[in-house]
Amino acid sequence: xxxxxxxxxxxxxxxxxxxxxxxxxxxxxxxxxxxxxxxxxxxxxxxxxxxxxxxxxxxxxxxxxxxxxxxxxxxxxxxxxxxxxxxxxxxxxxxxxxxxxxxxxxxxxxxxxxxxxxxxxxxxxxxxxxxxxxxxxxxxxxxxxxxxxxxxxxxxxxx
Amino acid sequence: xxxxxxxxxxxxxxxxxxxxxxxxxxxxxxxxxxxxxxxxxxxxxxxxxxxxxxxxxxxxxxxxxxxxxxxxxxxxxxxxxxxxxxxxxxxxxxxxxxxxxxxxxxxxxxxxxxxxxxxxxxxxxxxxxxxxxxxxxxxxxxxxxxxxxxxxxxxxxxxxxxxxxxxxxxxxxxxxxxxxxxxxxxxxxxxxxxxxxxxxxxxxxxxxxxxxxxxxxxxxxxxxxxxxxxxxxxxxxxxxxxxxxxxxxxxxxxxxxxxxxxxxxxxxxxxxxxxxxxxxxxxxxxxxxxxxxxxxxxxxxxxxxxxxxxxxxxxxxxxxxxxxxxxxxxxxxxxxxxxxxxxxxxxxxxxxxxxxxxxxxxxxxxxxxxxxxxxxxxxxxxxxxxxxxxxxxxxxxxxxxxxxxxxxxxxxxxxxxxxxxxxxxxxxxxxxxxxxxxxxxxxxxxxxxxxxxxxxxxxxxxxxxxxxxxxxxxxxxxxxxxxxxxxxxxxxxxxxxxxxxxxxxxxxxxxxxxxx
Numbered sequence: 001x002x003x004x005x006x007x008x009x010x011x012x013x014x015x016x017x018x019x020x021x022x023x024x025x026x027x028x029x030x031x032x033x034x035x036x037x038x039x040x041x042x043x044x045x046x047x048x049x050x051x052x053x054x055x056x057x058x059x060x061x062x063x064x065x066x067x068x069x070x071x072x073x074x075x076x077x078x079x080x081x082x083x084x085x086x087x088x089x090x091x092x093x094x095x096x097x098x099x100x101x102x103x104x105x106x107x108x109x110x111x112x113x114x115x116x117x118x119x120x121x122x123x124x125x126x127x128x129x130x131x132x133x134x135x136x137x138x139x140x141x142x143x144x145x146x147x148x149x150x151x152x153x154x155x156x157x158x159x
Numbered sequence: 160x161x162x163x164x165x166x167x168x169x170x171x172x173x174x175x176x177x178x179x180x181x182x183x184x185x186x187x188x189x190x191x192x193x194x195x196x197x198x199x200x201x202x203x204x205x206x207x208x209x210x211x212x213x214x215x216x217x218x219x220x221x222x223x224x225x226x227x228x229x230x231x232x233x234x235x236x237x238x239x240x241x242x243x244x245x246x247x248x249x250x251x252x253x254x255x256x257x258x259x260x261x262x263x264x265x266x267x268x269x270x271x272x273x274x275x276x277x278x279x280x281x282x283x284x285x286x287x288x289x290x291x292x293x294x295x296x297x298x299x300x301x302x303x304x305x306x307x308x309x310x311x312x313x314x315x316x317x318x319x320x321x322x323x324x325x326x327x328x329x330x331x332x333x334x335x336x337x338x339x340x341x342x343x344x345x346x347x348x349x350x351x352x353x354x355x356x357x358x359x360x361x362x363x364x365x366x367x368x369x370x371x372x373x374x375x376x377x378x379x380x381x382x383x384x385x386x387x388x389x390x391x392x393x394x395x396x397x398x399x400x401x402x403x404x405x406x407x408x409x410x411x412x413x414x415x416x417x418x419x420x421x422x423x424x425x426x427x428x429x430x431x432x433x434x435x436x437x438x439x440x441x442x443x444x445x446x447x448x449x450x451x452x453x454x455x456x457x458x459x460x461x462x463x464x465x466x467x468x469x470x471x472x473x474x475x476x477x478x479x480x481x482x483x484x485x486x487x488x489x490x491x492x493x494x495x496x497x498x499x500x501x502x503x504x505x506x507x508x509x510x511x512x513x514x515x516x517x518x519x520x521x522x523x524x525x526x527x528x529x530x531x532x533x534x535x536x537x538x539x540x541x542x543x544x545x546x547x548x549x550x551x552x553x554x555x556x557x558x559x560x561x562x563x564x565x566x567x568x569x570x571x572x573x574x575x576x577x578x579x580x581x582x583x584x585x586x587x588x589x590x591x592x593x594x595x596x597x598x599x600x601x602x603x604x605x606x607x608x609x610x611x612x613x614x615x616x617x618x619x620x621x622x623x624x625x626x627x628x629x630x631x632x633x634x635x636x637x638x639x640x641x642x643x644x645x646x647x648x649x650x651x652x653x654x655x656x657x658x659x660x661x662x663x664x665x666x667x668x669x670x671x672x673x674x675x
Binding site for chain 1: 170203206343346347349350382385386424425443458500501507508539543576577578589593596597599
């Protein structure tokens, strides 16, 4: 199935919903990891809105992305409860360790980094999310071990 | 005979390895144990908390790491309480943190399997809805009004008055919207109930539907809660098959359907009108009020927008009666609130208690002071738009009006504590930075004011013309408070002002000599 066909199928499966734009964007991003350049026009045509309208919605929400994320999409919580547990230092450590800033992807495509404001894990912070898994009581050492394990798992899968 | 273990599938438990612990028990003792994946009891510092059911009495062990499983099994944990283990916490219900609470809304949370309809029914589920089906809409609304229940999302608006407005309003159709965009740092009560007892939220929504004449509901859930999404989706499917949702609620012929809609990482969408825009598939720009969402809400129709915990409180109120609920609490803050202890706290977690206990009791008696072991300095109550309270204010009773009197708020009940290493000037800067990041951009005081706020605080912290910049910061706070369209810009000055007032020396010095 081509990318275009896949997107059209997703649109057809959701367009009957009330306020269908967000469910469609979620489904496309779930499928591809991001919103491919083609998707704006296809969605706009199907919903009879302008491409600018679709773009406006995508750009409003932090979660929607128009570039592929890393294989391991890392988010680090920057909000107050994690601040009280040292997330500012953890954030600096993660940026140094991965060699990237927020909204970037490592050169090998393994890791991307995003800020997040609260993962609801506020009694056991600092908190980090990788894809859909949430890790509590993190420290520089635990993050190092986690990233090493994730990188090794990838090598194992490839070989 | 198999011994029953309870190992939570709550996000915090999972974030600390609960899946691995559960897998290990099953791998090493699959013939002699069954594992129930319950919600959390709310004692989050003990997660993963493993409970073992010995002939009906549940004994707690925690926090259990994967390396603890083999030793516990070797000690015979499946056969007898291993009192000599350092992880042994005694009978769960007798742990003081839990024993001192008044669990109404969270009565089942952590006790039952969140995805077992039978368990739900066995522990008092469906009784609120059954009662509601015997009443006419006005009687349901009256019951909620008389209970004194106020919106748990933070604004504390009387739930019954909102419902009355929707009941009275006319529209082609009406909606129930459950606001599950729990974005305030330090809050996780919505998440815990959605993951630990999702049916009570669904039952509350169905009752709201009966009360106002709505047949369709949406749960607007933040994207940051992937585990809650899984559990809610499954719970809704189960609820439909059990008649708790669908074309004929419990066989009554009354209809109510609901579905989960996923948000996309915008804090402002927790504001009710922004949420409605988002549900309609638009940018989450705040709407001017009036019209109230109760009159012109989702797709222009009369809409109840209630927080998760407001709706989850409803089944108890219907079942046990408004008077029972109104008898609890303090002054005009009726019933219980789920307080959440977060940040640098030794015993963090969820405390459901009647209003009126003090912040000090929550932080010191329940929370057992700091995680770091250092002295505590401040508590931010009510999320990122709430005030930082110094120790001298911790005697205040947890009561909406008592907090308002000192320019603070209880909000959604989140309490984030900081030890003496916190830089309060940095916290003031963050309040503005967060507003700058998350403003919807519709109104100028919020959109521009937050950016300027960061700049002014930076100048103050760099010792540039401190006196004039402090005056400017005060003016800016006034402008944002008085001129913003919604609570985001309107309340961002609250934490900033509380730091100016109580921790002013940290704002101006920033480790350097002040020029004041």
